[in-house]
Amino acid sequence: MTWIAAFRSHEDDCRRAPSAHNTQPWALRYTDDAVDVHWDPSRALPDSDPTRRDLFLSLGAFIETCLVVAASAGLPVRADIAVDHSSQRAARLLPSPSVYDTPFTLTSVQQRRCARGGYAPGTLDPAVLAALTALGADLRQVPTRTLVAPLAAADRWMFGTPEVVGELRAWMRLSPKHPRYQLDGLTDQAMALSRIEATGLAAMIGPRAYPLTRRLGGPALLAAASKGLLRYDGSVLILVGSAVTPESVIEHGRALVRVWLALSERGLNVHPLSQLLDCAATAGQLTEKLDLAPDESPLAVFRTGRPLKEPIRSARIPASQV
Ligand SMILES: Cc1cc2nc3c(=O)[nH]c(=O)nc-3n(C[C@H](O)[C@H](O)[C@H](O)COP(=O)(O)O)c2cc1C
Known part of the structure; x- marks a missing residue:
């Protein structure tokens, strides 16, 4: 069996990588001597993610996951990251003289998951933060409570912006009974919503009701629903870095997934709060708070801790159905 055929047999594990809105924007193309990682523009989020920060972070997370999965199978594979916009190619996976050096395994990839419900109080152990930084991530820690008001503002912006709500609707x-419930997107269970909450949200952001919802103050109501999310003593981590090229964002996405895998191995989950970066006002406030170099910006924001309830395993499109 060629290394490419062997790698291909593990594609479902690679697809466990995280992506914004669980869009799984990646597309693998197998050639005779390489596995090319492309992105599918129909799975990008042009309105919520106009700078494509989350798209390239997600592609980075996928590439790192591919390398971990290959290493776990004993396959010597490396990634050549070079973005080609005309063919929508992010990287090539190529044979390597040695197996990728990673502390993570297939089990790490399979066990990692986001958790969006309640978290037990407790801030991140400084030794853990140091271990995460050693994985090549520049992380800043912020107490959860300091972001209560910015998160409410970001949520009001998110639920009040028709194009962003349109993309949420498309991926929720x-x-x-949703025909793609087992395949992709954000399910009610993944978002830790009760049946009543899910039905209420569907009714409020449905295409017919949303214009009225928006006029009658629905965005503030929807934002209020997540107000309790950060009202406990916990940690929010912010990944910062220079994002001048798509390749550099991909590298940050690789570091991001290493951090999430390392947290997962310690029984800690993450809950990304990207709306804080998507909303220009709160992104500006956050950037001011952090002591950043001129070319640096916050790239990912997530709370982390021990979830009160075991999170569900999110949906993925099987490689056989691509
Ligand atoms: C770049 C990036 C941004 C994300 N932003 C958010 C977010 O703002 N809110 C959220 O709840 N999840 C966010 N997620 C988490 C994804 O929704 C999640 O990875 C996906 O639904 C798959 O679930 P899993 O990570 O539990 O496997 C983000 C993930 C990535 C990689």
Whole structure:
């Protein structure tokens, strides 16, 4: 069996990588001597992610996951990151003289998951933060409570912006009856919503009701629903870095998934709060708070801790159905 055929047999594990809105924007193309990582523009989020920060972070997370999965299978594979916009190619996976050096395994990849419900109080152990930084991530820690008001503002912006709500609607699967419930997107269970909450949200952001919802103060109401999210003593981590090229954002996405895997191995989950960066006002406030170099910006924001309830395993499109 060629290394490419061997790698291909593990594609479903690679697809466990995280992506914004669980869009799984990646597309693998197998050639005779390489595995090319492309992105599918129909799975990008042009309105929520106009700078494509989350797209390239997600592609980086996928590439790192591919390398971990290959290493776990004993396959010597490396990634050549070079973005080609005309063919929408992010990287090539190529044979390597040695197996990728990573502390993570297939089990790490399979066990990692986001958790969006309640977290037990407790801030991140400084030794853990130091271990995460050693994985090549520049992380800043902020107490959860300091972001209560900015998160409410970002949520009001998110639920009040029709194009962003349109993309949320397209990727939310608020009922198990949704035809893509097992495949992609954000399910009610993944978002830790009760049946009543999911039904209410579906009714408020449905295409017909949303214009009225928006006029009658629905965005503030929806934002209020997540107000309690950060009202406990916990940690929010902010990944910062220079994002001048798509390649550099991909590298940050690789570091991001290493951090999430390392947290997961310690029984800690993450809950990204990207709306804080998508909303220009709160992104500006956050950037001011952090002592950043001129070319640096916050790239990912997530709370981390021990979830009160075991999070569910999120949906993925099987490689056989691509
Ligand atoms: C770049 C990036 C941004 C994300 N932003 C958010 C976010 O703002 N809110 C959220 O709840 N999840 C966010 N996520 C988490 C994804 O929704 C999650 O990875 C996906 O639904 C798959 O679930 P899993 O990570 O539990 O496997 C983000 C993930 C990535 C990689």
